[in-house]
Amino acid sequence: MKHLASLFDLTADDVMDILETAERLKEKLSSGDPETPLSNRVATLVFEKPSLRTRLSFEAAMIHLGGSASFFSGQDAGLYGRESLPDIARVISGYSDVVVLRTFSQELIDEFCQWSTCPVINGLSDEYHPCQALTDLFTIRESFGALTDEKLVFVGDGNNVSASLAVLTSMLGLPMTLACPSGYELPDEFMSRLKETCPDSQFTQTNDPIAAVKDADIIYTDVWASMGQEEEEGKRKKDFAAFQVTAELLAQAPDGCRFMHDLPAKRGLEVTDEVMEGPHSIVFQQAENRMHLAKGLLTWIVTKGH
Ligand code: CP
Ligand code: NVA
Secondary structure (H helix, E strand, C coil): CCCECCHHHCCHHHHHHHHHHHHHHHHHHHCCCCCCCCCCCEEEEEECCCCCHHHHHHHHHHHHCCCEEEEEEHHHHCCCCCCCHHHHHHHHHHHCCEEEEECCCHHHHHHHHHHCCCCEEECCCCCCCHHHHHHHHHHHHHHHCCCCCCCEEEECCCCHHHHHHHHHHHHHCCCEEEECCCCCCCCHHHHHHHHHHCCCCCEEEECCHHHHHHHCCEEEECCCCCCCCHHHHHHHHHHCHHHCECHHHHHCCCCCCEEEECCCCCECCCECHHHHHCCCECHHHHHHHHHHHHHHHHHHHHHCCC
């Protein structure tokens, strides 16, 4: 059985299969001929952190696909001592065809996968956000017409989103640079795993955002303080001050450069209003695509992934 605990669980062929399934389902929906391959199937969502896009995209996806979704907070699912994780995982998966987890610790997802009798999808952990990165590559493919050698420059934190994008771009042979303040690079352990899994990876890290965007096809950013890092917000605002995505920074990139953000955005911090609302921004196309990608991923993992 396939789980998506992180993108290291997928091959490049799996990724292309998921993107193509999502593309087909998106086209079918817009042509008024939707497919319902998950009729009578149940997705259970257990989220420890807030969510707008991930929760709604999976719930809407299941309705479109002919099934249904049930949502639990971590508290309601009993994650904090009501019963053991192995017991919860076996009970939930016994009622479900697929489980989506949003957690603080990646270990919780990894352990849940060991006990689950149905596929598990990581809907964000402190370390990874695979559904976001899959959506982003889907959006880049849609926006540029193909995935060839588009260069993604992530201006921001070495966090769950940039880590997932680094894995996916490396897997698909695309160049990517993370421009971040010193000390906010991706962890050494992650970098070793990336190099081991994708020896031809073109992923690089730099502390110079202006040099990094010179040949960018996509400039991407995310919040400076992720969920769970609220206490570091003050320090991070200072450390990241030179890493705001502004119209001036975008002007350093080639004309056709697109701007992306996984959202929610803190306008005035990592990105200005002008860039969010400007002609380069594809952030709402990207956000809508969360649902189309969720449909492709759910269909793939429930019907083909195992
Ligand atoms: N991008 C994203 O995952 O958004 P939510 O936190 O609202 O789900
Ligand atoms: N890096 C952000 C992503 C939110 C979708 C966080 O973890 O809060």
